[in-house]
Amino acid sequence: MKVSFFLSFRDALKPDARVSESETSRFIDIVGTTPRLERALVFTPEYATDPYLNDGPPPRLAAQLYFAEIADLEAVLARDGHLQVLAAPGMFPSLAGAVAGQQAMLARAFPVPDPAFRTAPGHPHCSYLVSYAGRADDLNAWLDHYVTGHPPIMARFPGIREIEVCTRIDWRGFLPWPRVDHMLRNKVVFDSPAALGAALASPVRHEMRADYKAFPPFTGPVSHYPMATLTVFP
Secondary structure (H helix, E strand, O other): OEEEEEEEEEOOOOOOOOOOHHHHHHHHHHHHOOOOOOEEEEEEEOOOOOOOOOOOOOOOEEEEEEEOOHHHHHHHOOOOOHHHHHHOOOOOHHHOOOEEEEEEEEEEEEOOOOOOOOOOOOOOEEEEEEEEOOEEOOHHHHHHHHHHHHHHHHOOOOOOOEEEEEEEOOOOOOOOOOEOOOOEEEEEEEOOHHHHHHHHOOHHHHHHHHHHHOOOOEEOOEEEEEEEEEEEOO
C-alpha cells in the first residue's frame, strides 16, 4: 500500500472550461519534479456513458501523487515544500474561479486478470474516478463490506487494467486550499474511454449496482467521473 495525495479543481459554473495545454504542461513539470515522488497521475475530463449515473461536470484538472512514506508527502506539502509553487498567484489562469480540494489517503491496489495496457507509452489511458464523500453509520462495517466485496466484482469488468481503493488517513500539509474528507475513493482503469464504456455496458455493471444497494447504511454524495489519465514519473 502507498500513501496517495489527491488534488482536484472543479468549476460547476463553467462545465465546459478546460485547462490550457501550456498550463497542463506546467502542472506536469512541477508535479514530475516532486522530491521522493514515486509516480503521479494527472487527470483531465473524458467522456463515457454509465447506464445508471451522470454526475455532471467532472473536475477541470485533478492529480494523484504516490509516495512510499507519509513523511515524504508531508515534506512536499510543508510551508516551504516543493508543491507550494502550485498555489503561486497567476501560475494557472485557466483554473481561476475553480474550487480546489485536497486529501491524503492510503491506496490499496487489487489484482486484475490482465494488467497490461494496450495504449502506447506516454499516451493517456482512461480512469473512472469514484468518491464517497459522506458518512457511514458503522464505518468499520462499511469499509469491510466494500474492500472485501466490491473489488472482486470490478475485476470481472472486461478490459480492466487496474483497481484501486483509497481510505482516509490523518496528515499534515499547508497548501492553501480546502481539505475534503471523503471516506473512500476507488478507481478502475481501462485502455481508453471506449473500453470503459464497454465495461460499463457489460453485465458486471449490474452486479456492481446490486452490491452497492447491499452496502451497510451510509449517507452523502457519491461521484463518478471518467478522466483521461496521464502517468508522470519523476
